Amino acid sequence: MTEQGSNPQAIKILIIEDDLIDRKSLQRLLAKSSLADAVVETADSLGQAKEALKKGGFDIVLSDLGLPDSHGMETIRALRSLVPELPLVVLSGLDDEATAIQALQQGVQDYLIKGRVDSQLLGRSIRYAMERKRAERQMRVAEQRYRTIFENSAVAIMLADEQQRLISWNRFTEQLLCMTPEDLHHRQISSLYPPEEWQRIRALNLRRLGMQHHLETKMVRKDGQLVDVDISLSVLKDAEDRVIGSIGVVHDITEQKKAKESLERSFSLLHATLESTADGIGAFDNSGQLTSFNQKFLQMWGLTELAQSGLTRARIIEVIKAQVVDPQVVDRVLASAYSQPEQARSGVLELQDGRVIEYHCQPQRLAGQVTGRVWSFRDITERRRTLEALQQSEDRFRQVVENAQEWVWEVDADGLYTYVSPIVQQILGYSPDELVGRLHYYDLLDPDDGATVRRKLQEVFARQDAFKGLESCNRCKDGTSVWLASSGSPLFDRQGRLIGYRGVSVDITERRRLHEILDRKQRNLEAIFDAAPVGMLLVDSQTIVRRANDAIRQLCGKDYPQIINYLPGQALGCIYASSIIQDGTHTCGVSEACKDCALIATIRQALEMGIPVHGIEIQPTIYVDGKDVQPSLSVSCEPVIIDGAKYAVLSLHDITARVKAEKEMMEAMELKSQFISTVSHELRTPLASMKEAVLIVLDGVAGPINDDQRHFLDIAKRNIDRLWRLINDVLDFQKLHSGRMQFNMQPNDMTKAVEEAYTTMLTYASKRQIHMSFSAQPNLPKGTFDSDRVIQVVTNLLSNAIKFTPEGGKVTLDLSKQGEEFVIKVSDTGLGIPKEALPRIFERFYRVQRPGREIKGTGLGLAIVKAIVTAHGGRIEVESEVNKGTTFTVWLPVSPRPAPAPMPAAGDTLIEGIVSGH
Template sequence: MQAADLPDNETQRLTALHALHVLDTPIDEAFDRITQLAQDLFEVPIALVSLVDKERQWFKSHSGLDTCETSREISFCAHAVAKNAPLVIENALNDPRFVDNPLVENTTQIRFYAGHPLRPSEGLPVGTLCLIDRKPRTFSQRDRQLLKGLAGQVEELLRQHQMRRSLAQTTLRYEALFNGSATGIIRINRSGKVLDINPFALTMLGYDPQEVIGQNVAMLTPAAISARHDSFISDFLAGGEPKVIGRGREVEARHKTGYTIPVHLAVNAIQNEQGHVVEFLGILTNLSNIYDASQRIQKEQSLLKVLHQGITDYQALMSGERLWTFLMEALRELTDSDYALIGEVLPTDTTNALKIHAITDLTWNPDSRHLMEQLRSGNMMLTNPHSLLGRVFAYGEVIITDDVYSHIKRGGFPPGHPRLTNYLGAPIFSGERLIGMFAIANSKQPLNQALLDWLQPFTDTCALLINLYRQMAEREQVTRDLANARDQAEQANKAKSEFLSSMSHELRTPLNAIIGFAQLLAKGRREPLSDKQQRQVGQIEKSGQHLLSLINDVLDLAKIEAGLTPLSLEPLLIANVLDDACSTLEANIDAAGITLSRAPLACSWQVIADYTRTKQVLLNLLSNAIKYNCINGTVHIGAEQSGDSLCISITDAGCGIALERQHELFEPFNRLGAEYSTIQGTGIGLAITKELVERMGGQIGFKSQLGQGSTFWFTLPITDQKANPPQPIAATSNEIIDSSSPAYKLLYIEDNPTNQHLMEDIIEDFKHIQLQTVASAELGLEIMRHSPPDLVLMDIHLPGMNGYQALDAIQQDAKLKHISVVALSANAMDRDLKYGLAAGFADYLTKPIEIEKLTATLKRFLAVTLKE
């Protein structure tokens, strides 16, 4: 036996079969008449309507056969379905596919089979109309055509079965929707008569079905439009513009008792197959609850508007001193009152007092107007605890009365006072604390607890605003105090900066002469000094430079503390900085007889830091290790990684630091008693070091034991970024200017005679430069106009016109503005240099003058030629 193959579209075929919803349905006479007709027409004992399911074939009609289904495996029809083509077996015993089929061998004894596929939907075969005989027979072409025709009838029956089922389900859904809907539904015909009405609409409008069905739908509309209702329908049917049909709108429906109900009406026109309107379907949604809620919402919106504006516009209302007036007027509007007040409760030594922030004008004569003005300004407070107001602000009671003049707590009203018909006074609490009150009079609403409860959000908002009002007042006072403190701090800082600048200028001016003349004496070629004199002059210059370094340290600390020291944080190799610092102090180390040792460093260690400031930190710590060491002592530099930081340590073999004074170590100008020793210093190096390390994101500390030396350490953040290559350091030049070069005119404007002599002595060696010195800017300008110099060196602090004023005059003069002007000043702070360069000075040199730097400046601006 050969079972039928599965069709390629088996899944779609089964879907189409199941969509018919015909499997396992009861006997249907229409199908049986087809199979009986087939039996009679073809004179066969068996005719079947066979539907091939996934694992069986089921017979919708089985004339001449007792069973209603068989296995698909032995089904002849499955072969017709697989080929989707008619199948005719004239003698099954001669067909190898069926010769051993159980249906051939058993009592059924099929010998002849003819089946035509049934394709009721999309050409998919779901089964067959088949003929079976127990003896072989032939089947002509005419027979095939007749079988095909009968199969077409079966297909139509299958389609009708599917349509009837779909229609039945649609009807059930419609009935459920119509009868169970939570909205009113009314069917009316073209003339406006009610065809049907659902239970919800009957309940909503108060009718029984027999009172409405068959009547004109106009009976359900208000009297004002019922007479015109039929014209709405006729106009629409005549092609007029629809007002409700197909659109929907809010209208009123008439209840059986006569009152109107707000509804939303949507009317749909129902058309037949020819597109003609046959009836109308109206959908009624009851809007009564929505309308009631809308009225409540409108009432609440007025309250919410007040609350929202009071909170969101609080700052603007408070800044314009309109907050309390706004709240008072809102209270009047919310309660339909003629008069209202809002006040703040302030405790006193005896009882509470009321400070009125806003009150409705109650004036009736000049005296009362003056009283109102005092109350509004807050200059007058109410303190009587026994009046209608006092019971509220003194004791926190709620006072409500509709008869003010007979109330036992009523005070007297002077002649002319506006009449008060009712009164409500309510306290305002913040937690348990009484902080304010409001009152209304002559309200057109009933004054009762319900109104007070409805106003509770307003009362709570008033409590919030009073607290905010107080906090703002306190904040404004704190702001004023902070502003005063800031102004004082800025004045102190300005005075400090001015003092530092002045000190720097006053000290640098004499140092300019001391260091300058010392350098000239040391470098004199025409009258060279003896060795002893060289040592003496060297000592003068060394002492001057030391004094200058002390001044620079003081200024450096002041700038760091003020945050005015810029840092250039970038990746750098710590080994390069250590090499640079050790090289700088090599002479000091040798002179002190110190043995310096360094732990091996990983070449890859890189930190994020400022190169110059890191070197300054190392120089400060190494200098201290050298100065405070023992004779022929040792200094060891170590480095190790600690988490994300690199720790650099410097250990000396000095006398150490006493435990009881270690907490003073980083205090500026505190040398812990070393000021009485022969070791020079200011006591601010460690303070500067600490500030620099912390500003670079590191930490600093130390370990020390008296008599056993000290270890100072600091950390810097480690980074994986690539370090920039170290910048070459410009070599100090001992170049001199070639005397064979052409002559240049140099004008030096300086009022200090010592500094004038110093500059004359410096320029004396430069034969090609003609120096002219003047003591004032005014005289310098006159000389420039008559004999323009090639370069001007100018002090800033000059008698009369100062250096900046003179520079401005030069820049404004078309004949002089091409002349380069270099500032030479004792004002040596960073801000002085930045300001000077920004003002237009070609360069800014500071005192004490460095001859090498001056030489480089002359070379740059006079284009001189130098030789060794």
């Protein structure tokens, strides 16, 4: 049936016409028109047309209305449903305006009257119809895309009219507000907000000021429940800046607070349907007389009334000029049209009332002569508006898509990208051109992680399901990885076949990274928590154990299920707490014995007062492995706030072994002490007899003795005395050491006591040829001290001074009072003490190393001196220079505080013992 040579670029036209003459006439017109190279097929019935259309490939259908197997509108409807995508131009012999309008309403692109069509009109009409259909199709696709996003969007989008009634919304709106379309239809938007929030929104004066607003507010669900939302409000205005409604984009931030990305901007939904209008047609002869016109022409230009009284060209031009925005345009159009009568003209006129009229004008010929001009006018106001609105909407959509953090994409059924929004370049580094038609979604997936995601998506594609929040690791162009969360929904063609998916993806790399860091930290902390050698319990404000570590399990011999969600006493296995929760009541802390429980008190102090407690020692009786044990526990409790709630971290250190060792150590020390005391006392008795016996012989009581005898008895006596002193030192030290030394604190004369010590030592000094002197400040008051002990101190210091001073040296003793203290100073011109030894000379058993000179002693003297001085509330200091001399200074309070504490210098020894014992 092809009647023309095949040109692949050529328009393919199907002519449906049962009348052979009309058909031929049409083909002839076409051949003469600008569409001369069009490929034309013909059909003489609807049935034949259907067969032809099934093969496809047509660009336009020209059809008569009256066919053998179909008539009138029926023909249009049949064709429209068969090939909705194809433009359809009706060629009818019926010059009836009602039919024409009806046909246009049915979606016909043009309605031409047989016999009134010339080749140019026909060509133009066909091109025009195709162009219009194409525009319509494009708009529909665009609108569909917006509609999908609008519907699939995870934000609620609502449109209200100028009366603030809801006129459009997406599915998410229904989910958000838990309302049905019936609930929402024409609902006053004020009823969606709590009254006070509505006042706030009104106060923004959005409609008047016309700005876009972004605020956080609350909305009311159907059940009255409030939902936190983040809302963007903007007004919709028409071309004259009149408010025609508003758009609200609502984010449910109750659900999405954790996700930080801002999502959507506003969308606008369009009402995009092109409205067909019939042409107004007027034909003028060369004299300017209106020769022919249709009703539409009159209606369009308001000429109906004038038509009664005759229409001249000048009159018509006058009327038209009166209506257009710029009358000069009319003059120019006319001048141009009539100056070149052979040329067709077309253009657009803008009217003052806002209408836009498209005009076409071409010469009317009769027998090859131009006899006049035919003008056709088409009201394209609506179309223009629709186009503008679509343009605006698309602009807005583009802006939203291009500015949003979400990447909008479409893939075909194989996963090949068919559309990507430009943001993809920021996210993945690929430009849209590099993706669309070139790469599949799975080409971007990370090689390691991708297989699982691809399998998952293949399953989703197979089921044709929508998907949401699918996380995948994707490889950027530069090789780095980006995590995306994607949602998408399937796209179907008319036959319901899956043609692809459309959706959005969000970059969640940073969010995942933060999560990973947090996870890792959490795991590290957990590992530390579990590995800590100290038992740790995390208890909540109800003192219920929420966490426990391994050391706790070891301590109480239970597993986590018997520890977690119990009270501490139950968890530990305290015998006063039952491990069973009776009648929903916990049983820790309720018995009489619990009143004094240090553990409970500690936790309460931490929880209620927020005060940390450290190092409380408790000895609970707990039931472990079938028997009662009493471990010694060192308890610390630290209050903490986790997610705004009060908790306490209880750490339990099992110090049973240490406590036991301490106890044993104390017992051993006590035993040693007693032993020393006993032995020393037992030594004194025989020593006393020895001394007495020696003295009897030495004093000549038992008869005369010769010089040799005296010499040896002197040796005996001297060594007995020495032994006596040693025993006394050991006893004194032991008493001081164990805190058993009794001090006889009495009002005494300090000068007298010091002088007594001085006198005692005079003999020794002179024997060693040391010059010793004593000076005392006069009229010193009486002080409170143990006289014997002070004498012991001074004697000891003098003895040391004499001992360590070479023959011929000097020892001076001085007593004075400074403030409320006696000051006793013992200075010598002796050997001095090396600097490094100074800090240690008061330690017991410490002896200064003196090469070449070993001077006998126990190493207890200065330790005893210091102990006595300290017990009196005083202090002792030493200054010394080697080979120059040494000065000891003792400060003793005139009136010491009552009950001077005998100081056991035992503490450090004890610790050493424990440490080394472990």
